Amino acid sequence: MKSKLDTVRAWDILSELQADGRISKSELAKRVHLSASACSQRPRILETGGAIEGYYIWLSPSLTGGVIFVMVEVVLDRHRLEDQRHFETAIHAIPEVLDCWAIGGRIDYLMRVAAPSMAxxxxxxxxxxxxxxxxxxxxxxxxxxSVKSNSPIPLSASRQR
Structure with missing residues (x-):
């Protein structure tokens, strides 16, 4: 069975949606050279297939009147699977933790945390x-x-595999 991403059009649609998630279906159709009806169906197929996880807007930090961002390297005291699962489950419920990645090497996790002040x-x-x-x-x-943030995933490298 072929993957939903095996077509050039699917990659083109994903690329356009990453650049502008609010693009109209008619404009998307023009950019990827498909009919408007095809462009209405294909993003839904990509969503249900798991290629598209959601649509987001990025708020300006100045909106809040100032916020600091801290990258936090975390080392757990134990490294059993249940300890990692406990940590990861808890982190999902904490809104101040914007991102969290499991890391191989001297640290266990890297988190991006937002706070109104250092205190x-x-x-x-x-x-x-x-x-x-x-x-x-x-x-x-x-x-x-911030020098560069919220960049789309470069799909051109993925298409060359």
């Missing part, structure tokens, strides 16, 4: 240590400015 961030991290997530150590890297 609030420090209180947040101390709270995380107190709730029994198994955090042994954490290292904070303060984001001083």
């Amino acid at each position: 609030a961030y420090q209180d947040f991290m101390e709270g995380l240590r107190q709730v029994g997530l198994g955090i042994d150590q954490y290292y904070s890297l303060i984001v001083t400015k």
